[in-house]
Amino acid sequence: MLTVAKFGGSSLSSRQQFEKVKTIINSDLNRRVVVVSAIGRKEKSDDKVTDLLYLISAHIEHRVSYEELWENFSQRFRDLKSELGLTYDIELALQELRAEIESENLPEDYLVSRGENFTANLMADYLSFEFVDAAEVIIFNSQGEIDLEASGHHLLERLDPTKKYVIPGFYGAFENGTIRLMSRGGSDITGAILSSCLQANKYENWTDVSGVLKADPSIVENPMSTAELTYDELSELSYMGASVLHEETIYPIRALDIPLFIKNTNAPNDEGSVILRRHKKTPDLIAGISGKKNYLSINIIKGQMSSEKGFLQKTLKIFQDYSINIEHIPTGINQVGIILEAKEVENKLLSLLESLQEELKPEELTVREQISLLSIVGEVLIKDSHLTERIFSALARKNIEIEMIAQSPRSLNIILGVQDQFYQEAIRVIYDELVSKSL
Numbered sequence: 001m002l003t004v005a006k007f008g009g010s011s012l013s014s015r016q017q018f019e020k021v022k023t024i025i026n027s028d029l030n031r032r033v034v035v036v037s038a039i040g041r042k043e044k045s046d047d048k049v050t051d052l053l054y055l056i057s058a059h060i061e062h063r064v065s066y067e068e069l070w071e072n073f074s075q076r077f078r079d080l081k082s083e084l085g086l087t088y089d090i091e092l093a094l095q096e097l098r099a100e101i102e103s104e105n106l107p108e109d110y111l112v113s114r115g116e117n118f119t120a121n122l123m124a125d126y127l128s129f130e131f132v133d134a135a136e137v138i139i140f141n142s143q144g145e146i147d148l149e150a151s152g153h154h155l156l157e158r159l160d161p162t163k164k165y166v167i168p169g170f171y172g173a174f175e176n177g178t179i180r181l182m183s184r185g186g187s188d189i190t191g192a193i194l195s196s197c198l199q200a201n202k203y204e205n206w207t208d209v210s211g212v213l214k215a216d217p218s219i220v221e222n223p224m225s226t227a228e229l230t231y232d233e234l235s236e237l238s239y240m241g242a243s244v245l246h247e248e249t250i251y252p253i254r255a256l257d258i259p260l261f262i263k264n265t266n267a268p269n270d271e272g273s274v275i276l277r278r279h280k281k282t283p284d285l286i287a288g289i290s291g292k293k294n295y296l297s298i299n300i301i302k303g304q305m306s307s308e309k310g311f312l313q314k315t316l317k318i319f320q321d322y323s324i325n326i327e328h329i330p331t332g333i334n335q336v337g338i339i340l341e342a343k344e345v346e347n348k349l350l351s352l353l354e355s356l357q358e359e360l361k362p363e364e365l366t367v368r369e370q371i372s373l374l375s376i377v378g379e380v381l382i383k384d385s386h387l388t389e390r391i392f393s394a395l396a397r398k399n400i401e402i403e404m405i406a407q408s409p410r411s412l413n414i415i416l417g418v419q420d421q422f423y424q425e426a427i428r429v430i431y432d433e434l435v436s437k438s439l
């Protein structure tokens with residue numbers, strides 16, 4: 001039996017947190033592959049080590065002194081080493097990194113990856129597990145995508161199934177050894193790749209909350225957790241902003257049906273959440289509510305557009321030519337709305353609108369900005385025939401206007417658009433209506 005256990009930065013921020021990790025690892029001998037992020041925040045006001053490294057990189061780029069940041073970064077590791085009485089030569093690692101920064105044009109990905117690398121070295125020392133560099137086993141192809149097959153080969157060659165390992169998350173390397181970072185929060189993905197390639201029986205993701213909560217705790221006070229979710233439910237939630245798990249975590253484990261457990265390092269006996277292909281227990285009506293701000297809607301109005309052959313195709317082709325990802329396309333007979341993240345059209349909105357005007361010749365072309373999308377997720381949403389009515393009435397009572405609504409084909413989720421200014425309130429209203437009132 002093999003359990004891959006990933007610990008996020010929040011589980012690694014101090015000596016006490018390292019001690020909790022050790023207790024968890026030692027309480028189950030199957031936890032033989034440990035993935036760590038970089039040291040996280042001790043206090044709310046602290047920087048995560050990864051943030052410090054990005055800041056150092058920006059200072060280097062702008063040729064500004066980074067001395068204070070460097071001291072802060074180095075001290076976090078020195079403190080851990082001395083408080084835990086470790087032997088890993090962090091002083092040498094820091095000296096070498098400093099020399100590399102000063103002598104060459106050090107790539108940002110390499111510099112930032114040292115957060116995970118040093119943390120994993122300390123953790124390996126502390127647990128008496130072997131350190132394996134992610135650069136040896138997490139492989140990117142020439143397009144910069146993770147190559148699951150190549151990673152699998154390298155992993156099986158490098159790891160001995162009878163031994164125990166600590167591997168840094170968040171980065172890997174191209175076949176030529178050049179370090180490549182994943183997107184923020186990517187250590188979750190490292191854990192999923194290792195689970196998949198090593199065919200683990202379980203993937204545990206240890207964090208600072210007891211599982212997937214039904215809403216972001218920074219918006220809703222003390223939200224309930226969801227004990228069991230499907231891969232699809234969690235994918236929808238994390239894609240739409242539930243930051244407890246990186247949105248790309250699910251695909252490697254889903255193919256092999258590896259159960260994912262989300263657990264709290266600070267309360268290991270809490271049940272947490274388990275994520276499976278299908279529900280084993282009676283599913284909660286609401287798996288969760290998540291959302292993101294900063295979308296916009298480009299609205300195209302043209303009489304009889306639905307009978308104009310290829311109109312939608314022509315419209316989408318224009319967005320494709322601009323390399324713009326589209327989120328939703330609510331349509332009517334004479335109108336279509338194209339919903340996308342505002343960052344997708346940064347610096348190209350005017351030119352895009354000109355192209356749409358020229359090629360589609362619409363009667364009206366308008367843009368609505370500052371839209372938030374909220375996603376209400378649950379495999380069994382459809383069972384509540386009054387659900388949309390309840391949501392609409394609850395929002396109307398607070399004078400929150402709905403800008404758009406979309407439903408996924410399997411009714412796995414309902415997506416609502418509201419103005420950015422109502423984002424948090426809308427989440428609270430929906431949570432109160434669908435979760436609190438149903439208790």
Ligand SMILES: Nc1ncnc2c1ncn2[C@@H]1O[C@H](COP(=O)(O)OP(=O)(O)O)[C@@H](O)[C@H]1O
Nearest residue numbers: 008009010207208209212213215216242243244
């Ligand atoms: N729906 C949600 N369920 C659980 N946590 C959430 C949710 N939405 C946002 N979060 C936030 O995600 C945080 C955990 O993710 P993160 O800070 O990346 O932890 P880690 O450092 O362990 O990777 C929680 O502390 C919580 O504030």
Ligand SMILES: N[C@@H](CC(=O)OP(=O)(O)O)C(=O)O
Nearest residue numbers: 008009037050184185186187
């Ligand atoms: N340290 C990286 C990667 C990561 O996954 O971190 P965490 O597990 O603490 O969210 C980041 O901050 O983005």
